[in-house]
Amino acid sequence: MLITFIFESFSAAFAIFKYKPSKIRTLIILLLMSLAGFQAAEFMVCGTEHFSGMDWARFGYLAITLLPPLGLHLAHEISGKKAGILVKTSYLTCVLFSIYFVFVSRSVFTGENTCRANYSVFNTPNGVATLLYTLYYYGWLFVAVFFCWSQISKMSRENNRGILRIFISRSKKLNEIINSENLRKISALKWLISGYIAFILPTTIVNIINPSTIEGIPSIMCGFAVLMAIVLIGFVAPRTLELKKK
Structure with missing residues (x-):
């Protein structure tokens, strides 16, 4: 938990000091800070005895609730x-669930079995709200993946038409026809999809192998989401952000 928090926090700080301000930089930083926020909540609940588990559980859920809209x-x-x-x-929908977690009593809470060996369990009451939150979370994640895929397909078709024009005109100036900006966007979107798959797929596999881990999905998913953090700072940022001048 603590090591993951440090890495994600350092990655956010790295983006701040390394790249020029832009909307993309802001979103990457917010994503990294949200991931780090959940890890901080887990650590405060399971790693200390001086803070209210209930308050940190709420904070953790608020942090991960931000992730789907930020990614999209x-x-x-x-x-x-x-x-x-x-x-x-x-x-x-993010705001609505955030209000729910902040103001509704026992919308999320901790118990005696919150801290497990490899993950933590923040309890939510069984009912419509929990079902809707699950649909909210996975729904927007898959919408983001589909959007990335559709944009990759669209930009790839545009570039393929550019290549076709090269053969027709017998021109060798490939870079003048193919939109290099599109190529960077395609690469960044592919990496973003990879980041999504990197934490959705392992979490699903773990849940299938051991169904008892389903109650710890937020913790397990955010544990694997360190791979998303690596993708964001190591592959998406360099393809979409401009370095600050030294």
Whole structure:
């Protein structure tokens, strides 16, 4: 928990000091800080005895609730698309669930079995709210993946038409026809999809192998999400952000 928190926090700080300000940089930093926030909540609940587990559980859920809309927004910014109704709706649902976790009593809570050997369990009451939150979380994650894939397909077709024009005109000036910016966007979106898969797929496999881990999905998913942090700072940022001048 603590090591993951340090890495994600350091990655956010690295992005701040390494790259020029932009919407994409802001979104990457917020994603990294949200991931770090959940790790901090886990550590405070399981690693100390001086803080209220209930308060930190709420904080942890608030942190991870931000992740789906931030990821979808990032995909739009990388693609050069305006944050339209889809992104706005994701933020609206995020706000609604955030209000729920902050103001509804025992919307999320800790218990005697919260801290496990490899993950923690923040309890939520069984019912409609928990089901809706699950749909919210996985729903927006898959929407973001589908959006990335659709934009990759669209930009790839545009570049393929450029290559076709080269053969027709017998021109050798490939870089003048193919949009190099599109190539960077395609690469960044592919890495973003890889980041999503890197924590969704392992979490699903763990849950299938050991169904008892389902109750710890947020913790397990955010544990694997360190791979998303690596993708964001190591592969997406260099392809989408401009370095600060020394």
